[in-house]
Amino acid sequence: MNCKTAQRQMALAVGEDLSPVEIQELQGHLQACGKCQTTWEQQQHGFAVLQHSRAQEIHPKSDSVWPVLSDQLREREADFPRGEFNGWFAGLAVTAACVLIFVFSQESSIPVASRPQIGSVFGGTMVSSPVDRREGTPLRPRPDAVRANQSDSPAP
Amino acid sequence: MKCILEPQSQIDESLHEPSSSSDARLVEAARRNDQAAYGELVLRYEQRLIRVIYRFVHNMELAEDLAQETFLRVYDRLEQFDSSRRFGPWLFRIGVNLTLDYLRRKKRRGRWSLFTDRWKEKIPDPSLADPRKALDLQQEVHKVLQMIPEKYRTVLTLRDLENFSTSEIAAVLHRKEATIRWRLAEARHRFQYYWGKRHGTVLPENFTPSESSESEQ
Ligand SMILES: [Zn+2]
Numbered sequence: 001m002n003c004k005t006a007q008r009q010m011a012l013a014v015g016e017d018l019s020p021v022e023i024q025e026l027q028g029h030l031q032a033c034g035k036c037q038t039t040w041e042q043q044q045h046g047f048a049v050l051q052h053s054r055a056q057e058i059h060p061k062s063d064s065v066w067p068v069l070s071d072q073l074r075e076r077e078a079d080f081p082r083g084e085f086n087g088w089f090a091g092l093a094v095t096a097a098c099v100l101i102f103v104f105s106q107e108s109s110i111p112v113a114s115r116p117q118i119g120s121v122f123g124g125t126m127v128s129s130p131v132d133r134r135e136g137t138p139l140r141p142r143p144d145a146v147r148a149n150q151s152d153s154p155a156p
Numbered sequence: 157m158k159c160i161l162e163p164q165s166q167i168d169e170s171l172h173e174p175s176s177s178s179d180a181r182l183v184e185a186a187r188r189n190d191q192a193a194y195g196e197l198v199l200r201y202e203q204r205l206i207r208v209i210y211r212f213v214h215n216m217e218l219a220e221d222l223a224q225e226t227f228l229r230v231y232d233r234l235e236q237f238d239s240s241r242r243f244g245p246w247l248f249r250i251g252v253n254l255t256l257d258y259l260r261r262k263k264r265r266g267r268w269s270l271f272t273d274r275w276k277e278k279i280p281d282p283s284l285a286d287p288r289k290a291l292d293l294q295q296e297v298h299k300v301l302q303m304i305p306e307k308y309r310t311v312l313t314l315r316d317l318e319n320f321s322t323s324e325i326a327a328v329l330h331r332k333e334a335t336i337r338w339r340l341a342e343a344r345h346r347f348q349y350y351w352g353k354r355h356g357t358v359l360p361e362n363f364t365p366s367e368s369s370e371s372e373q
Pocket of ligand 1: 006
């Protein structure tokens with residue numbers, strides 16, 4: 001283990017975020033490296049500050065947000081009953097889908113020769129799928145990126 | 157290395173308490189317009205959510221408002237919730253994103269008001285004028301956290317101030333656990349660096365915060 005790796009591991013070790021095997025490896029490095037021993041003490045100091053801050057009590061102002069929230073939900077329910085809203089939304093979605101199908105069916109009826117060629121814009125030949133030149137494998141989105149796209153809102 | 161081997165006393169509050177199966181039942185009931193069921197979900201999670209949001213905004217009234225907004229948003233999106241997953245991480249993802257969006261908007265407005273309010277008389281910062289406040293550890297920690305980029309700060313706040321596990325943070329932020337661990341290490345380094353810089357403690361010899369390439373393993 002070099003000092004750079006040791007420092008990363010120390011930052012995890014300080015909050016007990018290392019496995020026993022990783023801890024052993026780190027201990028091995030620390031026993032032999034005075035510079036990292038100093039860094040280890042400083043890491044512990046920084047972590048202790050966070051721990052003290054965490055230990056301080058946080059007191060909400062109100063007992064619960066539910067009384068206000070339930071009033072808001074009731075008011076909204078009176079203005080916009082959920083079932084009705086969902087039906088309206090579904091209707092809108094179906095209409096939008098129909099419009100899209102119509103637009104695409106119109107586009108596919110245009111003769112192929114008159115459609116712009118994406119590859120030709122860059123003066124090259126059309127490639128059916130983009131290929132990473134170094135690896136020679138087709139580019140695919142990362143699995144986590146796919147999952148992130150499936151989430152309800154973008155993760156920070 | 158003594159400290160590594162000594163178990164820390166940690167508050168064990170996991171995101172799937174009290175029971176993810178009963179959460180799923182309540183979500184199902186709430187989807188059928190059972191507001192009492194939704195109320196039970198709110199009561200289960202509100203204290204934790206308010207605390208988490210407070211760690212980011214450092215203002216209790218605002219934290220409660222944002223928590224309320226989160227629960228409204230969650231209620232509107234109940235149909236989109238995948239019942240095979242845990243409700244807690246989903247709720248916290250919406251809450252944390254809402255809070256971060258709020259902070260980003262506030263930051264943008266702040267930059268704008270720097271231009272528009274330049275002519276105004278400079279009002280002294282009350283937190284600096286009051287020595288009691290200046291000594292407040294939470295305030296100080298909050299100030300140092302503001303120096304750390306958002307993606308690291310978020311992980312540090314959830315892990316070290318709210319005791320989420322790295323796997324829970326991965327679920328909340330929709331990232332791989334390896335990514336979260338990488339960010340956590342970077343965040344702790346940066347916190348220690350800026351804290352030391354601000355408070356005159358010794359700085360690590362061989363660390364300066366840099367835009368390190370993030371492991372996406
Ligand atoms: Zn070393």
